[in-house]
Amino acid sequence: MIDPSGWRTMSMPYAKGLKLSSITLLLTLGLALGGCAQQTPRDDVDTLETDTSEQAPTADSTTKPATKPAKPVRQAEVDPEVKEPFTRAVAALRSNNPQAAIDLLTPLTQSHPDYAGIWVNAGIAYFLLKQPDSARTAFSKAIELDPAQAAAHNYLAYMAREAGxxxxxxxxxxxxxxxxxxxxxxxxxxxxxxxxxxxxxxxxxxxxxxxxxxxxxxxxxxxxxxxxxxxxxxxxxxxxxx
CATH class of the missing domain: 1.25.40.10 (Tetratricopeptide repeat domain)
Incomplete structure (x- = not known):
């Protein structure tokens, strides 16, 4: 079931000029060191869903979301030096504080540049900060490390769509x-x-x-x-x- 509190709808259906008011957060941690990250089967995903802090309008049959909230996937154990700041960055994104997330993720992109999930979430943060060039760079880096990062592909596709x-x-x-x-x-x-x-x-x-x-x-x-x-x-x- 699509939960209207979990995604943002577009207001003018069936029109090319539709604008998305905001986008839900898709938070994953993928590991590229020692092999590409693999998403777990749907039956194994966590029950926690991510969304933004604002309430979205109630959806009806004429409104279509650009994205729907997704469930974070379980990944292999990671370096403790990465896990703690990464977890805080995820919390910042969920609290609608992308700048705090970037402040935490930027050092990680330098110290652990081979972790695809760090780049995905950095891209999300830059996207929310309306810095599309930085977002594209981060998403592209994530895909370079792990082509199976569907979240990165989806954000890049959305950005291309909004650019016509x-x-x-x-x-x-x-x-x-x-x-x-x-x-x-x-x-x-x-x-x-x-x-x-x-x-x-x-x-x-x-x-x-x-x-x-x-x-x-x-x-x-x-x-x-x-x-x-x-x-x-x-x-x-x-x-x-x-």
């Missing part, structure tokens, strides 16, 4: 799906891209359905989008008949 670079956004989501085809949020986000921006309802429909399957439950809001798209696709096919 829809083909670039599609490519970034495609890379995320290549790295992790079972990452439900990528299917949701690329579905929104196809639905609202690229106007490819059949592709959007396929990804919304896959999101429902991978999420393990039929989200009522996404179900409404699916019904709406099914009607539009059916009407389009009827109209195309000679």
């Amino acid at each position: 670079q829809f083909q670039q956004a599609e490519a970034a989501y495609g890379q995320a799906l290549q790295a992790n085809p079972d990452y439900a949020l990528t299917h949701l986000n690329i579905g929104v891209l196809y639905d609202l921006y690229l106007h490819q309802p059949e592709r959007a429909l396929a990804h919304y359905r896959e999101y429902q399957i991978l999420s393990g439950s039929a989200d009522k809001i996404v179900s409404k989008w699916i019904i709406d798209l099914e009607r539009r696709v059916k009407a389009g096919k009827r109209g195309a008949k000679p």
Whole structure:
């Protein structure tokens, strides 16, 4: 179920000029030293979800989120020198204090530059601080260390989409799906891209359905989008008949 307190909606549906009021935090710690980090199966994820401190509007069938909150994954044990400041940085992000997070993460990017998760969260902090160039650099570094960092791919895709670079956004989501085809949020986000921006309802429909399957439950809001798209696709096919 999409919880309206956990993500921010866009106010003008089916329009290219939609702006996201803010974005939920996707917090993971990935290790690139000694091998790329691997996300654990969905059944093994923690129950804690991340969100922002402000209350979002109640969602309805016409509003679509740019992202949905995700559950942090359990990773292998890390250097204690990393774990303590990293945990504090995560807490700062959850408290909507990205500057404090950057102050903690920047030294870690220098002392432990091979930890992909540090770069992911630095990218999130820079994103929230409205420093897109620094955010892109951090996300790109995370992907260089661990191409399976779906969070980094998703943020880069979102930033490309907001810049009107829809083909670039599609490519970034495609890379995320290549790295992790079972990452439900990528299917949701690329579905929104196809639905609202690229106007490819059949592709959007396929990804919304896959999101429902991978999420393990039929989200009522996404179900409404699916019904709406099914009607539009059916009407389009009827109209195309000679």
